[in-house]
Structures are given as structure tokens and as C-alpha cells.
Amino acid sequence: MTLLAVDDLTVGYRGPRGLTPVVHHVSVQVEPGQVLALVGESGSGKTTTGHAILGLLPASGEVIGGRIRFRDQELTELSAKGWRDLRGRAVSLIPQDPGVSLDPVRQVGAQVEDVLLLHTDLDATARRNRVHELFEQVGFTDVERRYRQYPHELSGGMRQRVLIAAAIAAEPDLIIADEPTSGLDATVQKQVLDLIDDLRARTGTAVVLVTHDLGVAADRSDVIGVMQDGRLVEVGPTAEVIGTPQHPYTRQLVESVPSRAALPRTNRATGEKVIEVRDLRKVYGGHAAVEGTSFEVRQGETFAIVGESGSGKSTTARILTGLTRATSGSVEVLGTDVTGLSRRGFRPLRRDVQIVYQNPYSSFDPRFDVFDVVEEPLRSFARERLPWKRRAAHEERVIAALEAAALPADFAKRHPRELSGGQRQRVAIARALVLEPKVVILDEPISALDVSVAAQILALLKRLQQERGLTYVFISHDLAVVRAISDRVAVMSNGRIVEQGPVEDVFSDPQDEYTVQLLDAIAGRDLLVAAR
Incomplete structure (x- = not known):
């Protein structure tokens, strides 16, 4: 019935x-006891349904x-x-x-x-x-x-x-x-x-599971309905839809899942250390958010720090960018000991060390258009104080940064509120690139994005790294994403690094039980891998 x-x-x-x-x-x-997953990107109509x-x-x-x-x-x-x-x-x-x-x-x-x-x-x-x-x-x-x-x-x-x-x-x-x-x-x-x-x-109890996460749908549903632009473009048993998708949009979603769409690695690490962390400790109110952490990052590589909320990964990122002071230990960035530096003391490194946040919109000044957002780092170092002269001098670099982030020049006139989540993240990447830095800290840069948009951003980051020799520190709680983009990975739990090494070694032969738990928790891992 x-x-x-x-x-x-x-x-x-x-x-x-x-x-x-x-x-x-x-x-x-939907039958009694059945799980129907409605999948699709933001604006597909699944939540409205x-x-x-x-x-x-x-x-x-x-x-x-x-x-x-x-x-x-x-x-x-x-x-x-x-x-x-x-x-x-x-x-x-x-x-x-x-x-x-x-x-x-x-x-x-x-x-x-x-x-x-x-x-x-x-x-x-x-x-x-x-x-x-x-x-x-x-x-x-x-x-x-x-x-x-x-x-x-x-x-x-x-x-x-x-x-x-x-x-x-x-x-x-x-x-x-x-x-x-x-x-x-x-x-x-x-x-x-x-x-x-x-x-x-x-x-x-029957369940209608509304999700943009195809991995979750693959793991937990009996039937999948794929929605695009308000229409149901494909529906059927989960294994069939994942294994042999019939609609081009469904195939695009399946191919975009990071656990199945790992990007080719062209590790350009030179051996030169650009970041060296030794016995890092950060204490808040008697609680050690980071405890005894050590790692190094080499020029041209992507080094991932992965862990759950509260593991200490974002605190580590803030210390690397001079936004938070370490309690003890040593942190060298591009040959400079930044351990005890204030934000003002870190300023000379700002040209070379930039950050891209999880939620770019909250990091944009609400009064700014896209040009102003991307130009902001240039203004911080500008010698010219007359606004109209400064803006004219920066226009070429702002447009170049937007184009490097795969955004057309006319986006400079738009306001961030007029953009999609993926477009806003591209603006944030353009802002990070405009000073031509050597190191970019990426703090959960795609966790709020739909799967196909996330895949586009990962591909963009990899291309920019290959073209510019950038060094990335990639902060994430998603091991599937880490596998897609990283060369080496450190796994953090309760403020400590419990395991680190080349990403394929850690994924194929994890040594710590916590890493095993994280790998086992990757949604859709078995069905999506089997569908290759």
C-alpha cells in the first residue's frame, strides 16, 4: 500500500x-518503511517539494x-x-x-x-x-x-x-x-x-530525505529522485541511479562527488620548507585547543589538516595567518618566526600569506561591490591615498584576479548579494590572489557548496596552484575532499595530530583508530566507488 x-x-x-x-x-x-532521497543543488526545488x-x-x-x-x-x-x-x-x-x-x-x-x-x-x-x-x-x-x-x-x-x-x-x-x-x-x-x-x-516510518549530498543519498535511500531547475529529471532504485545514471545532470552529480573524482596530482613541492611548526600549543581559558602539534609544509604542495569541529584545525590556521597568537612552541612562515607576533607585527607577511574562509559572504564588507572586495588587500598596502587614483591604479590587477578565478570582468560591478555561493567563493579566491601570495590558507572553502560547484572550485584551486606554484594549507573535516586535492595530510583530534603522511598512504593504510573512524564515516563511499 x-x-x-x-x-x-x-x-x-x-x-x-x-x-x-x-x-x-x-x-x-513512497511506500511504508521506504526512504526516498530527493537530491539536487540549491534552487533545484527539492526543499520546496x-x-x-x-x-x-x-x-x-x-x-x-x-x-x-x-x-x-x-x-x-x-x-x-x-x-x-x-x-x-x-x-x-x-x-x-x-x-x-x-x-x-x-x-x-x-x-x-x-x-x-x-x-x-x-x-x-x-x-x-x-x-x-x-x-x-x-x-x-x-x-x-x-x-x-x-x-x-x-x-x-x-x-x-x-x-x-x-x-x-x-x-x-x-x-x-x-x-x-x-x-x-x-x-x-x-x-x-x-x-x-x-x-x-x-x-x-517512511522517510523523504532532502539532501544535496549524493553520498548521503547513496548510503541511506532505497529510491533516488534527482531534481534540477524544479523538475524531477530522473527517479529510480538507488543502486541503478548511481550505477547507471540516465540523465546528463545525474551523471554530472555522480562524477562531481570528490570520493570518486580525485584530481590528478602534479606535486610541484620543491623541498623548500615554507611553513615549519614545532610543538605548537594554544590555550583558551585553561583548555588546550592545540597541544604539541608539529608539521611542515613545502613550497608548491597542498598540505591538508583534517578533523572534526573542536579538533584544533581552525585554531592552527588562525595562528599561521597571524590572527591568533600561539601560547608556546614555534611557528615559522616563509622564514619568519611568527610565534609571538601581534597582528600588526604579522603585517609584512600579509602580501605573501592570504586566507580563504568557509563563508565568504560573512567576510565581505556589506557596503562593497565585488571590485571593492577584491581590491581591499591592495588598498591595505597602497601608497596612493586619493581614492579615485588608487582605484584606477588597481583596476588591472583586480580584473586579472577575477579572471584568474574564472569570473568575467563585468562581475566587478556586481554586489556579492547578487551572486551564488560558488561565485562568492570565487570572489574570495580572487581577493586572496590579488596580492600574488606564496601561501594560501583555505579554511573549509567548499563545505557550504553544492557538490558540482565544489568540484569546480577544487579544479580551479588545482589549476591556480599549477600555474602559480602556490602552496596551500587546506583545512577540512571532509576526507573525501582532502583526498581529491591534497598531497599530504595531518589528522587532528582533540588538539593533537594523531597521524600524518602522504594522502594515499593515510587513506589506504590508516594507522590511528580515529583516522579509521573518519574514513568509515565518508558518506556513499562503497556504492560510489563501486560505480566507477
């Missing part, structure tokens, strides 16, 4: 020019045509009262961002209890006991303490577990999981997905 049937669904949003369709004629079915199924479209959204049947009920005709009765009890949502979805001023246990208050006849004591049971099911210990905590007291993975507890509280028949592991470390992602799988196996 079909649990959910979406037939010829068309959804639009109202704007200044009227109602614009964004999802076109989508048809899918999921929200339409749940009746959670924003005020500007509207189902234009088609039908959505859940068991024997037509959902497009439900009243507000009908949705209140159904949503949370029979169908529920695991949202993407727990930081937005949880009330910051209420205890998390009380927020889960809200579902029970609305959909059950349990008294206060029974509701609290039920929340304790749910917290145990999602892997919490000391559940009463967790009940009383506020969202800010929990890690990202813990907050996501709270949302899962709320979604399953009334034992629904269908869960829409909207990017439930986006932004989580690989091992935490695996724990959350294992939890959803376990609950599905125990209760028979």
Missing part, C-alpha cells in the same frame, strides 16, 4: 510579477496544481485545523538548521514535550517520562540533565538529535528530513543517519 503519492505537483511563489512556478509536474511515491508535502510553504508559496495524497487523505485540501491535527502526529519534519528551529530561551526537553501536549492525552509526569525515553532513543545519557539544557549548551549534533526526538515523539508514519546532517562533521553525520535508520527499522 502506497503511503505517500505526489502526482503532477506544481508549486509557485508570488512576487512583484505575480505567481512564478518553481516546481514543475513532480510525481513520486518537501515543504509542500507538509503544508509548510511560506505565505508567498502556493500549490498551483497536482495532488498530494497521504494514505487516503488529500493534503492539498486540508484546512489549517486539519494540518495541526496531522502534522507532528502522522507526518513530521526534521528541519535543516537546529540553531533556527529551536527556541533559544526554552529548555530543549520542554520543546519536545510540546508535541506530546498537542497530540497525546498524557499528563505532565507521563510526558516528561516520554521525553526521557525519546532522549535515550536518540543516544543521550543523563537525560534529565539534557531535558533542562538550553540549545546553546548543546553541540550541533546534539541539537539535531533533539529535533529528531521531537519529530518521532508521536511515532509518525512519515518523516520529511530536510538536509538533516548539513554542516555536521562526518562522524556526527553518520551517528544521526544511523539513528534515523534505526528508528525506521523499528517503527516502519
Whole structure:
């Protein structure tokens, strides 16, 4: 018996020019206990489809045509009262961002209890006991303490577990999981997905998994629907869609997955050390964020530092760029001991050491157009103080940097808010290149990008390295990406490097148990590799 049937669904949003369709004629079915993954890049319509199924479209959204049947009920005709009765009890949502979805001023246990208050006849004591049971099911210990905590007291993975507890509280028949592991470390992602799988196996709950991560879809779904530009371009059993994709866009997605699309290595390392770190230590408030770390980076290579949130990798990057002072140890960058330098003292090295951040938009001045963003490092070292003369003198270098980052010259006139995530990251790369540095620190530069855009950025970085002899320090929590771009890798855990060496050696024969866990957590590893 079909649990959910979406037939010829068309959804639009109202704007200044009227109602614009964004999802076109989508048809899918979900059986009890089945996982359907809707995959596609940002703007493909997958989240809009999921929200339409749940009746959670924003005020500007509207189902234009088609039908959505859940068991024997037509959902497009439900009243507000009908949705209140159904949503949370029979169908529920695991949202993407727990930081937005949880009330910051209420205890998390009380927020889960809200579902029970609305959909059950349990008294206060029974509701609290039920929340304790749910917290145990999602892997919490000391559940009463967790009940009383506020969202800010929990890690990202813990907050996501709270949302899962709320979604399953009334034992629904269908869960829409909207990017439930986006932004989580690989091992935490695996724990959350294992939890959803376990609950599905125990209760028979069906899942519609909305994700841009083809690896996650490959690992966790029975059926995959591929969406592009609001249309379902391919749908079928997961193994078939991954192994023998029929649509060009699906083939593009499969080929873009880093674990399967490792870039050819042309290691140009000269043997000259450009970075040397010895016994690095950084303490915050009595806690050692980095402890006894040592490594070296050679000219022309890509050296990756990989680990989960809190491992110390980003702190290390900030010390390398002079944004944070080391507590002890020694750090030499391009022959200069920067260990005790202030930001002002590090300034002479800024021409040669640049950084590209995870979220470029947050590092852009909101008043600046693209030209201003890319020119910013040049202004810091400019001798000419008259703005119009300075801008004219810098125009050629700014345009050259944009073109090196595969952006046309006319992008200089645009504002970053008008650009896609991939275009913004290219602007950030152009800004890093404009001073013609020798070393670029890349701090999670593609973690927020869709898979095909991420592949384009990785290819761009590799090309620029080959053309300019750049040295990269690549910070990431994603081992699949590290394998695609790096020559050597250091694995960090709890502030220490537990393993380092050539990337193929570490991947093929890991020596530390933590490295083994990270490798095992790579989503889609088995199916995507088998599909080669």
C-alpha cells in the first residue's frame, strides 16, 4: 500500500510579477518503511517539494496544481485545523538548521514535550517520562540533565538529535528530513543517519530525505529522485541511479562527488620548507585547543589538516595567518618566526600569506561591490591615498584576479548579494590572489557548496596552484575532499595530530583508530566507488 503519492505537483511563489512556478509536474511515491532521497543543488526545488508535502510553504508559496495524497487523505485540501491535527502526529519534519528551529530561551526537553501536549492525552509526569525515553532513543545519557539544557549548551549534533526526538515523539508514519546532517562533521553525520535508520527499522516510518549530498543519498535511500531547475529529471532504485545514471545532470552529480573524482596530482613541492611548526600549543581559558602539534609544509604542495569541529584545525590556521597568537612552541612562515607576533607585527607577511574562509559572504564588507572586495588587500598596502587614483591604479590587477578565478570582468560591478555561493567563493579566491601570495590558507572553502560547484572550485584551486606554484594549507573535516586535492595530510583530534603522511598512504593504510573512524564515516563511499 502506497503511503505517500505526489502526482503532477506544481508549486509557485508570488512576487512583484505575480505567481512564478518553481516546481514543475513532480510525481513520486513512497511506500511504508521506504526512504526516498530527493537530491539536487540549491534552487533545484527539492526543499520546496518537501515543504509542500507538509503544508509548510511560506505565505508567498502556493500549490498551483497536482495532488498530494497521504494514505487516503488529500493534503492539498486540508484546512489549517486539519494540518495541526496531522502534522507532528502522522507526518513530521526534521528541519535543516537546529540553531533556527529551536527556541533559544526554552529548555530543549520542554520543546519536545510540546508535541506530546498537542497530540497525546498524557499528563505532565507521563510526558516528561516520554521525553526521557525519546532522549535515550536518540543516544543521550543523563537525560534529565539534557531535558533542562538550553540549545546553546548543546553541540550541533546534539541539537539535531533533539529535533529528531521531537519529530518521532508521536511515532509518525512519515518523516520529511530536510538536509538533516548539513554542516555536521562526518562522524556526527553518520551517528544521526544511523539513528534515523534505526528508528525506521523499528517503527516502519517512511522517510523523504532532502539532501544535496549524493553520498548521503547513496548510503541511506532505497529510491533516488534527482531534481534540477524544479523538475524531477530522473527517479529510480538507488543502486541503478548511481550505477547507471540516465540523465546528463545525474551523471554530472555522480562524477562531481570528490570520493570518486580525485584530481590528478602534479606535486610541484620543491623541498623548500615554507611553513615549519614545532610543538605548537594554544590555550583558551585553561583548555588546550592545540597541544604539541608539529608539521611542515613545502613550497608548491597542498598540505591538508583534517578533523572534526573542536579538533584544533581552525585554531592552527588562525595562528599561521597571524590572527591568533600561539601560547608556546614555534611557528615559522616563509622564514619568519611568527610565534609571538601581534597582528600588526604579522603585517609584512600579509602580501605573501592570504586566507580563504568557509563563508565568504560573512567576510565581505556589506557596503562593497565585488571590485571593492577584491581590491581591499591592495588598498591595505597602497601608497596612493586619493581614492579615485588608487582605484584606477588597481583596476588591472583586480580584473586579472577575477579572471584568474574564472569570473568575467563585468562581475566587478556586481554586489556579492547578487551572486551564488560558488561565485562568492570565487570572489574570495580572487581577493586572496590579488596580492600574488606564496601561501594560501583555505579554511573549509567548499563545505557550504553544492557538490558540482565544489568540484569546480577544487579544479580551479588545482589549476591556480599549477600555474602559480602556490602552496596551500587546506583545512577540512571532509576526507573525501582532502583526498581529491591534497598531497599530504595531518589528522587532528582533540588538539593533537594523531597521524600524518602522504594522502594515499593515510587513506589506504590508516594507522590511528580515529583516522579509521573518519574514513568509515565518508558518506556513499562503497556504492560510489563501486560505480566507477
